[in-house]
Amino acid sequence: MKLGKKKDADASVDEKPAKKAVKKEKTSSSGPKLKRLNSVAVSQSLVVVLAGVIAVALLHFLVVQPSAKERFESLKVLEADAAALRLNQYFDQVQKSVNGLATQPHVVQALSSRNEIPATEVQLADSLPGIEAVHLFPYRDIPRTSSSEGLLGFSGLELARRAETGQRLFPDAFPRDNRWFVQMAAPVRNPTSNAVIGSLLIIFDSGQIQPLLQVVNSSLGGQLALVQTVSGSSRTVVSNGSGSGNAESRRLSNPDWTVAYTPAKSSAAPVDTVMIALLVGVPALIAAIIVWVLLGGAQKGLRQDVTALIQWAHKVFGGERVKLPTFRWDMVASTGEVLYRLSQVVDKRVAKAVETAKPRPAGSGKSGGGAAKGGDEPLFQDKDMPDIDMLDGDEDVLGFGSGDDTVFGSGDTPDVEEVALPQVELSQDIFRAYDIRGIVGETLTAEGVEVIGRAIGSEARERGVDSLCIGYDGRHSSPDLADALARGVMAAGCNVIHVGAVPTPVLYFATHELQTGSGVMVTGSHNPANYNGLKIMLGGETLSGEAIQKLYQRIQTGDFASGRGSQSTEDVRRAYLDRIVGDIAVAAPLKVVVDAGNGIAGELAPMLIEELGCEVIPLYCEVDGDFPNHHPDPGKPANLADLIARVESEGADIGLAFDGDGDRLGVVTNSGKIIWPDRLMMLFARDVVSRNPGADVLYDVKCSRRLAGVISEAGGRPIMWKTGHSLMKAKMKETGALLAGEMSGHIFFGERWYGFDDGLYSAARLLEILGIEDRHSDEVFEDFPDDISTPELNVEVTESSKFDIIKRLGESGDFGDGNISTIDGIRVDYADGWGLCRASNTTPVLVLRFEAETDEALERIKSVFRDQLQKAAPDLVADF
Incomplete structure (x- = not known):
C-alpha cells in the first residue's frame, strides 16, 4: 500500500532515531493518563460508598429520628395516663376510707356527747397511715377563724362546712412550714334519721402520695x-x-x-445508628470492591482490544495484508470493521493512483518533490498512530456516565416516532378522573381506541413495561374495541396478552398471575349499554388524574413509540376461582340469589358461589350487552327490586348483585332489606380489624358518619378519602390499609387478597362471615348503627358545568353551623346528620347523599343543600 518509490538507505537510517524519540516521548507521557483510566474504577467505587453513606444519613433522619420522636411522645402519653389513673384510684380509696370512719358508732357517739370528741380524735389519728391531724366538728359548730397553731386553717374549715352542707367533696392541699398537707372531709350522719350531725376533717402528710x-x-x-x-x-x-x-x-x-x-431526656433512637451504618455501610463497601474489581477487569480487557486494534491498523495502513483480530468488546470490533472497510477503499484508490501516475521532469519544482516524499511514506506514520493513551483521558470510556447504552446499557429505550396529529378526533371529555369513558360511535370509536392504545403502549414502554393484559366485558361493542386497543398497543412495540371476556377483577388478577403488573379492561362498568371505556393499570398503578390526561396530551402531540409487539392468549378464570376457593371457607351451605344484571359476572359468580358450597339461584346471569332487565348498577334501589322479590319468594339467606363488569357488589338480606355498602363495610371492618388491631380502613366521602365510629370501636383507624377506584387503590398503597370501600360498592381487600376492587371476592368474604353466624343476615347487620339515609341521588347537569357548580357551591354556600369537608366535593357534617354534593367523575351529574338521625333532620339538611345549589346554579332543577 505504498505510493511511489522506496526511500533510500540514508533516509531510512536518518529517520529511525526520530521514530525512537517519538516513541520514548509517548512512553514517558503515558503514566498520568494510565492513572486517569484507573480512576474510573476508583470513582465508581467511591460512588457506591457515597451512596451507602447517604443511605445511612437518610435512614437516620427520615426513619430513625421520626420513629424515635413518635415513640417518645407515645411513652410520655402512657406515663401521664398511668399516673393519673393511679392517683385517681388512690384518692378515691382514701375518700371512701374517710367516709367509712365518719360512720363509725364511736364517732357518732362522740358528736352526740361532745365531751368525748378529743379522745375520739386521738383514736382516729391511728386509723389510717399518714394522718397528721383529725378534727370532729358538731353540726353548725365549726369555728369561724383558724388557729395559729396546728394544721387547721381556713381551707380546712371551709372543707368541713362543705361536708356539713352536703356539697360534693374533693381533697384539698395546703402548705404549712415548707411542707404540704392534704386534707379530706366527710359528713357524719345519725344512723337512724340520716340527718347530718357534724363533720369529720382528716389532714394527711403529702409524703403518702410520693410513692x-x-x-x-x-x-x-x-x-x-x-x-x-x-x-x-x-x-x-x-x-x-x-x-x-x-x-x-x-x-x-x-x-x-x-x-x-x-421526661428526663429527649427522644432516644429506638434503633442503634451504628448498627444501621454497619448494615448499610458494609454491603456498600463490598459492592464498591466488586465494582472496582469488575471495572478493573473490564479496563484491562478494553486496553488489550484497543492495543490489538491499533497494531493491526498500523500494519494494514502500512501496506501489509493482515487478518482482522477477534475482539472481546463489541465497540472495538465495530471500529475494526469500519477500519477494515476503509483500508479496502484506500487500497483501491492507491492502486488506481499507481496506474495513472506519470513520471514528472526533474526540474518540475517543489511540487514534484513533495509528491515523491508523500508517496514514499505509509498512510499512517508512527507519529500519526492513534495513541492508546488517548483513551486513558476519557473518564467515561465504559459509557457509564454518558448515557450511551452501546456497551453495558440495556438498549431497551424505545424508539420515539414523532408522527402527525391523529386523524381521529378525540374529545378530552372522555379522559376522566380515573378511567376513559364515552358513548360508543360518538365520543368513543374503534379508530379512537386504537390511537388510545398506541398512547397506552407508548406510556407502558416509557415506564419499562413490555407486556400488558387486555380483557373486555359483555357489551356488544367490547370485542371490537378490545381488538382495536390491542392493535394500537402492539404498534407501540408493546406485547399483548388477551385474557378474553372476563370481569374486571379477573383482569386485575391476570396482571398479578402473569406478572405483568399491567392491563387494560374494556368496560362500560355500570353505565347504560351505549357506553364503554377503558380502565388502565401500568406497572401496578391504576392510572388516574394527571396520568390519564398525559395519555391525551401524548395523542395530541403525536408522541408515540413505534415497534411490532406480539400477542398471545391466556385463560386465567380457573386459576382465579381456585385462588378464592383455596382462601375462603363457608362453614354453612347458604342459599344465595345472584343477580348479575346480564353483566359479565354472570358466568363466574354463580360458579364461584357454588364451589364455595352454597346453593345458587341465578337471576339475569345470562351475559347480554343490551341489559334487557335493568341497568347493571346495584347502587340504584330500582335495580334491586327483582332481587328483593326473588330472595323473599325463595326464602334465601342472602341476595347478591353485581355491576356490569363485576367489580361492585350489592347486598340484600333475607328479609329483602338493602344493605348499602357503607353498612357492609362495618361488617368487613369489624372482621378484618379483629385480626389486625390498629389497621387502617379507608372509606369514601359518600359513606355514613357511623362507619368511622364502628372502625374505631373495633380497634382500627378510619380514614375518609376521595371517591374513585383508582384514587382509593393509590391511597391504600400510600397508607398500607388492609381494607377500603366506597358507597358505590367497590370493596378493596388488602388482607389475604391483592388490594383491587373485586365484587366476586367481596361476596365470598361476606358468605364466609355469614357462614359462621347462627343468625339470619338481617340480625347480623342489626349489630351496626343505622341512621335514616338516602341512596345516591343524581341531579343532571352538563359535563362542562358540573365542576364549576361545585366550585361556586364551596365558595359562596352558606351551610350554617355544619363542619365542611372539601376532600371530594362538599360534605357538611351536623350534630344530627350530614349531606354531600359532589361532581361525578363518570357521568354528567351531581351526586348527592344525605343521612340523619330523624326524618325531620334529614329534610332540613336536604333543604339547606337544595337552597344553596339553586343559588350556585339558578337554572338547576334540584328536585331531590
Missing part, C-alpha cells in the same frame, strides 16, 4: 408532679424525680388537681 409518683418507664426517667390550681395560680403539691422539656399533663377527678409528667 405513687414513681415513673414506671425507668429508661425514660423524669418527674411526676401533683399540681393544684386555685384562682388561676398553680403550685406543685408533691413531686418525684427530675425532668426537663415539655410536660404532659392530665386532669384528675378533682377539678383543681392535675398530674404533670416531665
Whole structure:
C-alpha cells in the first residue's frame, strides 16, 4: 500500500532515531493518563460508598429520628395516663376510707356527747397511715377563724362546712412550714334519721402520695408532679424525680388537681445508628470492591482490544495484508470493521493512483518533490498512530456516565416516532378522573381506541413495561374495541396478552398471575349499554388524574413509540376461582340469589358461589350487552327490586348483585332489606380489624358518619378519602390499609387478597362471615348503627358545568353551623346528620347523599343543600 518509490538507505537510517524519540516521548507521557483510566474504577467505587453513606444519613433522619420522636411522645402519653389513673384510684380509696370512719358508732357517739370528741380524735389519728391531724366538728359548730397553731386553717374549715352542707367533696392541699398537707372531709350522719350531725376533717402528710409518683418507664426517667390550681395560680403539691422539656399533663377527678409528667431526656433512637451504618455501610463497601474489581477487569480487557486494534491498523495502513483480530468488546470490533472497510477503499484508490501516475521532469519544482516524499511514506506514520493513551483521558470510556447504552446499557429505550396529529378526533371529555369513558360511535370509536392504545403502549414502554393484559366485558361493542386497543398497543412495540371476556377483577388478577403488573379492561362498568371505556393499570398503578390526561396530551402531540409487539392468549378464570376457593371457607351451605344484571359476572359468580358450597339461584346471569332487565348498577334501589322479590319468594339467606363488569357488589338480606355498602363495610371492618388491631380502613366521602365510629370501636383507624377506584387503590398503597370501600360498592381487600376492587371476592368474604353466624343476615347487620339515609341521588347537569357548580357551591354556600369537608366535593357534617354534593367523575351529574338521625333532620339538611345549589346554579332543577 505504498505510493511511489522506496526511500533510500540514508533516509531510512536518518529517520529511525526520530521514530525512537517519538516513541520514548509517548512512553514517558503515558503514566498520568494510565492513572486517569484507573480512576474510573476508583470513582465508581467511591460512588457506591457515597451512596451507602447517604443511605445511612437518610435512614437516620427520615426513619430513625421520626420513629424515635413518635415513640417518645407515645411513652410520655402512657406515663401521664398511668399516673393519673393511679392517683385517681388512690384518692378515691382514701375518700371512701374517710367516709367509712365518719360512720363509725364511736364517732357518732362522740358528736352526740361532745365531751368525748378529743379522745375520739386521738383514736382516729391511728386509723389510717399518714394522718397528721383529725378534727370532729358538731353540726353548725365549726369555728369561724383558724388557729395559729396546728394544721387547721381556713381551707380546712371551709372543707368541713362543705361536708356539713352536703356539697360534693374533693381533697384539698395546703402548705404549712415548707411542707404540704392534704386534707379530706366527710359528713357524719345519725344512723337512724340520716340527718347530718357534724363533720369529720382528716389532714394527711403529702409524703403518702410520693410513692405513687414513681415513673414506671425507668429508661425514660423524669418527674411526676401533683399540681393544684386555685384562682388561676398553680403550685406543685408533691413531686418525684427530675425532668426537663415539655410536660404532659392530665386532669384528675378533682377539678383543681392535675398530674404533670416531665421526661428526663429527649427522644432516644429506638434503633442503634451504628448498627444501621454497619448494615448499610458494609454491603456498600463490598459492592464498591466488586465494582472496582469488575471495572478493573473490564479496563484491562478494553486496553488489550484497543492495543490489538491499533497494531493491526498500523500494519494494514502500512501496506501489509493482515487478518482482522477477534475482539472481546463489541465497540472495538465495530471500529475494526469500519477500519477494515476503509483500508479496502484506500487500497483501491492507491492502486488506481499507481496506474495513472506519470513520471514528472526533474526540474518540475517543489511540487514534484513533495509528491515523491508523500508517496514514499505509509498512510499512517508512527507519529500519526492513534495513541492508546488517548483513551486513558476519557473518564467515561465504559459509557457509564454518558448515557450511551452501546456497551453495558440495556438498549431497551424505545424508539420515539414523532408522527402527525391523529386523524381521529378525540374529545378530552372522555379522559376522566380515573378511567376513559364515552358513548360508543360518538365520543368513543374503534379508530379512537386504537390511537388510545398506541398512547397506552407508548406510556407502558416509557415506564419499562413490555407486556400488558387486555380483557373486555359483555357489551356488544367490547370485542371490537378490545381488538382495536390491542392493535394500537402492539404498534407501540408493546406485547399483548388477551385474557378474553372476563370481569374486571379477573383482569386485575391476570396482571398479578402473569406478572405483568399491567392491563387494560374494556368496560362500560355500570353505565347504560351505549357506553364503554377503558380502565388502565401500568406497572401496578391504576392510572388516574394527571396520568390519564398525559395519555391525551401524548395523542395530541403525536408522541408515540413505534415497534411490532406480539400477542398471545391466556385463560386465567380457573386459576382465579381456585385462588378464592383455596382462601375462603363457608362453614354453612347458604342459599344465595345472584343477580348479575346480564353483566359479565354472570358466568363466574354463580360458579364461584357454588364451589364455595352454597346453593345458587341465578337471576339475569345470562351475559347480554343490551341489559334487557335493568341497568347493571346495584347502587340504584330500582335495580334491586327483582332481587328483593326473588330472595323473599325463595326464602334465601342472602341476595347478591353485581355491576356490569363485576367489580361492585350489592347486598340484600333475607328479609329483602338493602344493605348499602357503607353498612357492609362495618361488617368487613369489624372482621378484618379483629385480626389486625390498629389497621387502617379507608372509606369514601359518600359513606355514613357511623362507619368511622364502628372502625374505631373495633380497634382500627378510619380514614375518609376521595371517591374513585383508582384514587382509593393509590391511597391504600400510600397508607398500607388492609381494607377500603366506597358507597358505590367497590370493596378493596388488602388482607389475604391483592388490594383491587373485586365484587366476586367481596361476596365470598361476606358468605364466609355469614357462614359462621347462627343468625339470619338481617340480625347480623342489626349489630351496626343505622341512621335514616338516602341512596345516591343524581341531579343532571352538563359535563362542562358540573365542576364549576361545585366550585361556586364551596365558595359562596352558606351551610350554617355544619363542619365542611372539601376532600371530594362538599360534605357538611351536623350534630344530627350530614349531606354531600359532589361532581361525578363518570357521568354528567351531581351526586348527592344525605343521612340523619330523624326524618325531620334529614329534610332540613336536604333543604339547606337544595337552597344553596339553586343559588350556585339558578337554572338547576334540584328536585331531590
